[in-house]
Amino acid sequence: MISFIAAAMAMLLMLVPAGVTMIRGTLADAVVGYELVTSVAVMVLALLAEGFKRPSLFELPVLLAVLLYGSGLVFVRALERGL
Amino acid sequence: MTREIITDVLLALAVLTVAGAALGTAVMPDAYARLHFVTPAAVVAPAGVTLAVFVREGLDYSTGATFIALVFMVAASPFLSHATARAIRVRERGDWHQAAERPAETSADRPADKPGARVREPR
Numbered sequence: 001m002i003s004f005i006a007a008a009m010a011m012l013l014m015l016v017p018a019g020v021t022m023i024r025g026t027l028a029d030a031v032v033g034y035e036l037v038t039s040v041a042v043m044v045l046a047l048l049a050e051g052f053k054r055p056s057l058f059e060l061p062v063l064l065a066v067l068l069y070g071s072g073l074v075f076v077r078a079l080e081r082g083l
Numbered sequence: 084m085t086r087e088i089i090t091d092v093l094l095a096l097a098v099l100t101v102a103g104a105a106l107g108t109a110v111m112p113d114a115y116a117r118l119h120f121v122t123p124a125a126v127v128a129p130a131g132v133t134l135a136v137f138v139r140e141g142l143d144y145s146t147g148a149t150f151i152a153l154v155f156m157v158a159a160s161p162f163l164s165h166a167t168a169r170a171i172r173v174r175e176r177g178d179w180h181q182a183a184e185r186p187a188e189t190s191a192d193r194p195a196d197k198p199g200a201r202v203r204e205p206r
Contacts, residue, residue: 003087003090003091003094004135006094007097007098010098010101010102011098014098014104014105015105016105017108018105018108018109020109021109021117025114026114027174028114028167028170028171028174029113029114029117031114031167031170032108032114032121032167033117035121035163035164035167036121036124036125039121039124039125039128039129040101040105040124040128043128043132046129046132046136046149046152047094047132049145050140055143055144055148058145058148058149059148061149062148062151064152065151065152065153065155065156065159068155068156068159068163069162072163072166072167073163076167076170077170079167079174
């Protein structure tokens, strides 16, 4: 159980470089960083649900994985049309 | 005991993959190069997490839900990466069809000169 929570914490820590890229980079870099952060967030939610033994919380990563594609395309479209 | 070791190894593999992807995203010089590092974090690491949940829980609701999330991520990630690269190119050049400077072609190489060729009109 503790290994899942530790893995979730480690993955959250790995979001710091992506966050720095989003803040300091260009708009295209920020979109790429956003895609990385969303992918990692899906895993963090799944790891926390497993780590805390709450099967009902597995709805969140599934929902976020579905929304990942649509939300990513929204940002990509905005990037293409010139934010 | 063996099951726990396998779970820990799979989780460590997933964390290392995410670490490599995060560092690669931060270090690479431009957005095209950064984009290559999103795919491992969206495909390889979720597979490791799903396998870890499967090894720990067996065929359970948790494994099924994680597997569904994995399927969506594996399916969406290539399309999203392609769309992002295309959008960056459109933003930089105005049109993603626009070719870079190339040496002059002979008339035999041009698609318009071949019989039955369909020519794309410039926008």
